[in-house]
Amino acid sequence: MAEHVILFAGPMGAGKTTAISTLSEIAVVSTEAANTERDVVDKATTTVALDYGEISLSDDEKVRLYGVPGQRRFDFMWSILKERARGLVLLVNNDAPDSVALAVEYLGSFEQLIHAGGVIVGVTRVDTAPEPGLGAYRDALSAAWPTAMMPVLSIDPRDAGQMQTALLMLVAIVDARASIPAVAELSR
């Protein structure tokens, strides 16, 4: 059976847990804890270890979905989980302060996946915060990683159709890059 391990990363409140819940065919394994810093991000709970879900692409192809905590103090979980990952969905909420720089900063922590796997950037909450536009993200990512191909999408983590489209796009990128011998060697 072919398995793809896909990470969902990004700042707290970007929609990672929601995205995995939307996509997963199994009951999501979640590690939510009460958020004691409501003044920083007004959410009742926050992920402190991981979220886990699964989706079957076919009888022989399964995607394992791992969401990592958004706060940098949990970056040891990023290190543990990114070793197994082949692709990354980076979610960034467009209403976050300096969200473009935030996207670049988070991607820097998953640089190996940019070069050897596949990355999609999903910009969330565009309905309530239309600026910055997607072009600003594309420009910043191109400046930081000129040779990398990273699609930037506006996405609603609650929308199953949008999430499935993004996931399939990512799996296609990962598969395509794995078929290039030099890139496949990098990912080993």
Place this chain on the structure above:
Amino acid sequence: MTAFHREQAVIDACDAVIAELRELAPSLVFASVITDDGFEVTHAPSNAFDNGRLASMTSSVQALGDAVARELALGSNEYVVIALESGNLLQLRVPGQPVILAAVFDNHELLGKGLSVSRRGVERLGALLAAL
């Protein structure tokens, strides 16, 4: 609004309970109180470990233990033990409060005694925090 882990009354209560634990069990080499979401409230002794990182790890381990307990549907996760070559790390949630006690005992302490002392500590801390 002051974050829970920075409230002085909370810190004082946690410090008091850790001091009591150290008196009860000289084999206690390190103790820390951490919020469920990985912020350290306090720890002792003051010069031990990278406490911010350990606090985050404690929070993650506790949450993973809780997730396993839910998966098994055999009741709640009462405590977590990490058996180390030179001692034991025990983690217990403080009843009714969003905090966890992490206590490291050296090899001079039996696991059962460490657990008994730690249980006493979280019950006491739960009562102190509830009274604030």
